[in-house]
Amino acid sequence: MGRVLVAYGSSEGQTAVIADRIGDVLADAGHDPLVISTKHPPPELSLSRYDGVVVAASVHMGTHQPDAVSFVRENLDALERVPSAFVSVSLTAATDSEDAGRTTEAYVEDVLQETGWSPTRTHVVAGALKYREYGLLTRFIVRRIAGKERLATDTSRDHEYTDWDDLEAFTGEFATLVDDHSSSAR
Template sequence: MARALFLYSSREGQTKKILHYIDEQFTELDCELVDLHTAQGIDFSQYDRVLIGASIRYGHLNKKLYSFIDQNLEQLKQHKVAFFCVNLTARKEEQGKDTPEGSAYIRTFLKKSPWQPKLIGVFAGALYYPRYGWFDKMMIKLIMTMTGGETDTSKEVEYTNWKKVSLFAQKFIDL
């Protein structure tokens, strides 16, 4: 059975949920799920492929993602590794914001990162207003007001396009 390492940097859990969904799609994969923020000394050669998922918060990927890339750059370049980003802007599929080419976050990532993944996905995340603290709730509501999104803070809204996740997962398996 093929082994896969799934690394995640998630704020509210949607990135991790997407990785669980991908894991469930493929019974031929033995997946290990690891929080990128606590990952240390990972030997990529123990895995047939690696998938890294990271979420955007306030327009940025977590700095620990970049530290992880710097520390593991040679392994990232030598193994079958894919990357995906989760953000609320990607909900605007009609504007192409859910593609690597149309995502400002991916363009920024590729400029900042010495690692250039061969396979990149961009998925819409979820709004979990009731789970947020007051500050995050108000900031996210402001951002959603400016971008034409959901502003009812009593709601939880999942924007993730699961069909698109499945298509990406198949590409990942075929790496």
């Protein structure tokens, strides 16, 4: 089986949790995953050592984590040589409407156009409302937005919207792509 890099950009930590779960599913499938933050990648990191790469990034104020986008831009050649996936994490994905679907797809397309990346797969994942992590002003603003979108407004606790079964199914499919690529490269 192959070595797979899982790189993530996260603010309040939900995307880090998602990246860890991706790593767990890849390990269960027999792969050797390494999960890293795009904010502080190891200095000796070389994507050429990996048989597949997943980049996960959260959306805040309509844009993905800048460090994750920079990571893609800086490693574009290596990302294009192996199976790669982009996982976009947002609260918009928690809203089941056509408008939300178009918006989440536009978030993904913005990153791909900005970086020139053509990942093998993309996936949109609902994130979490981390009210306990937000400062007072952010909590107030997010609560108003959540109310308009019919999401949880109880600020005394966090609210998770990630569909773990869907994420695990996506990751399993990606693991198969890495298997196929690794066996054809031999």
